[in-house]
Amino acid sequence: MVEAISGIFTAFAIIILSRVLSKYFTTKLIAATILVAIAFIYVGFSLKDNPVNLIVLEIGVALILYFLAIIGYTRNSLLIAYGIILHGLWDIFHHKGFLIGTDIPYYWPSFCFIIDIIDGLYFLIIFKRQKSIKPMF
Numbered sequence: 001m002v003e004a005i006s007g008i009f010t011a012f013a014i015i016i017l018s019r020v021l022s023k024y025f026t027t028k029l030i031a032a033t034i035l036v037a038i039a040f041i042y043v044g045f046s047l048k049d050n051p052v053n054l055i056v057l058e059i060g061v062a063l064i065l066y067f068l069a070i071i072g073y074t075r076n077s078l079l080i081a082y083g084i085i086l087h088g089l090w091d092i093f094h095h096k097g098f099l100i101g102t103d104i105p106y107y108w109p110s111f112c113f114i115i116d117i118i119d120g121l122y123f124l125i126i127f128k129r130q131k132s133i134k135p136m137f
Contacts, residue, residue, distance in 0.1 A: 003107040007114030014115065015122050027130075031080045031123045032069040038087050038116065039065035042094070045104040054102045061090060078131070081124035088116030 018030045039062040046058040065083050072079030091113035093099040096106070 003111040004114055007111045008118065010111075011115040011118035011122075014119050027123070027126055028073055028077045028080065031077070031084070031127075032073040034119065035069040035072075035080055035083045035087070036066055038084070038112070039063075039069070041112070042090070042102060042104070045108075046102050048103065050103050054100070057100070058102060077127040078124065081120050081127055083120075084116050084123060085120035088113045088120060091116060 014034070018027065018034075021030055042058045043055070043062050046055045065087060068079055068083040068086075072081075072083060091109040094102060094104055095109040095113075
């Protein structure tokens with residue numbers, strides 16, 4: 001329960017911070033940076049006493065999300081939001097070793113899942129609104 005409450009507070013702190021930073025950076029850049037950062041968290045966890053096959057798996061998924069962030073930034077910002085949500089699904093696979101047995105703190109998948117889903121949906125709404133606004137010229 002603590003990880004759920006902490007995840008909700010953290011998700012909203014990220015949203016508030018992204019709103020403040022949007023005065024200096026585009027929301028698309030902020031979201032892409034978040035996606036790249038969260039993509040590599042499990043790589044860090046995997047480097048501590050995990051077998052090579054899990055390290056390779058975590059790096060592979062992180063690179064997929066990294067490229068999704070780049071493509072989303074250059075072509076379609078919705079891909080960034082979908083990538084953040086996809087990372088939330090990746091969190092579920094780690095919950096209590098459900099499908100992925102990387103040794104991670106027990107609370108992490110639940111905590112991160114909540115953040116990823118809330119923030120991913122937030123960015124999805126923002127980017128969909130931006131797409132629906134047509135430039136006048």
